[in-house]
Amino acid sequence: MAKTIFITGASRGFGKIWAEAFLKRGDKVVATARDISTLNDLTKQYGDSILALQLDVNDRDADFAAIQQAKAHFGSIDVLINNAGYGLFGSVEETSEKEARDQMETNFFGLLWLTQAAIPVMREQGQGHIIQVSSVLGLVAAPILSIYNASKFAVEGLSETLAAEVKGFGIKVSIVEPNGFSTDWGSASAVHSVALPQYDEMKAKQQASFTADFFGKPEATTDAILKLIDSENPPLRLFLGKIGYQWVKQVYAGRAAEWDEWNDVSVAAHGH
Template sequence: MSKTIFITGASKGFGKIWAKALLEQGNKVAATARNLAALKDLTGAYGNSVLPIELDVNDHDACFAAVKQAKEHFGSIDVLINNAGYGLFGTIEETTEQEARDQIETNVFGLLWVTQAIIPIMREQGYGHIIQVSSVLGVVSPPVLGLYNASKFAVEAISESLSAEVKGFGINVTIIEPNTFGTDWSGASAVHTKANPVYDELKKAFFGSLTEDAIGIPEATREAILKLIDSKNPPLRLTLGKVAYPWIKQVYEQRLATWEEWKDVSAKAHGK
């Protein structure tokens, strides 16, 4: 059955790949991008099945207007894929105030505004599926990407609360947690802090640990997304790639061991 999907950040990477996959399956897509020229290939190939919308998710009012436009054009919105965002590379000390604010503004508030805009539509319909693109770095937090990690931890928290708040309205929420893929996320789309040489060895070790085999092929995610959207009982969380789950499992085992080791101290702190 054909669905209508609203996708942010559809100009490249996962957003463009998933938009094409959904259109190939006969769905309708409201595709947003900061530059509409980046969507010409979609409109050229799929015609009226695509509604291109110019959108900077940092603009609160524009987010609400874009969602309204899509609803008025297609009549309904079955699925939201909040994909817009970028990576900020740099240590905590290196990160400027503006860089930190910009990262949170786009990755957290941009996602929040579009989510808030879509909820009343889906609530009125009595159904819907909100898909939030987080990251494995929204669950584990390695060095050199601290502010990006923080933005995705926030996405995880917002979306988990949201899932409980809207479940009674027939709205499902899924948090997607990809490991590293060969998209433009770490390339031209990324922002880098001004380097402090005292962290050169740390960065060398961190980036050197990322092997070619650990980087997923973006196009290989198409099947997972199509299956997720067609699922009658979608999961709250879905990792993408073969690295994410083992890494999360290892980190949580370490966390549980630490909490267990200090549980007596924790209990005594309760006071009664």
């Protein structure tokens, strides 16, 4: 059954690939981008099946207006995919105030505003599916992506809470956690803080650690997203790629061991 899907960040990368996949199979798509001309090829090919909207997700009023425009145009919103975001590369020390605030505005607050806007629509429908594009870096942190890590950790916490809050309304929530993929996330779409030489060695080691097959093929994610959308009982969390799950398991095992080692101290801190 065809669905109406609202997806942000559709100008390139995952957003563009997924939007086209939805359209190809007959879904209705509301695709947003800061530069709406990047969607001209889709609007030309798919006509009335796509509503292309210019949107800066940082603008809360514009987010609410876009959701209402989508509902008025297609009559419903079955799926919201909060995909808009970018990577900020820089250590904690290197990151400026503006860079940090801009990163959180787009990756976290933009997602929050659209989620808030969509909930009443989906609650009135009695159904809906909110898909938050997070990252494996929302579960484990990597150096030199300090504020990006923080933004995705925030998305994880928000979305897990959201899932419990809206379950009774018939609204499902899924958090998608890709590992690295060969998009322009780390190149043309990225922002880099002014480098300090003290971190050069760490950055070089990190870059050298990327093997030939570390980055997945973005087109290969399409089937997973379609299965997620079509599932009657979708998972709260879904990894994309083969690297993330193994990495998270390893890191979480280390966390559990450390918690166990310090558990006597923790219990004593309870006081009784």
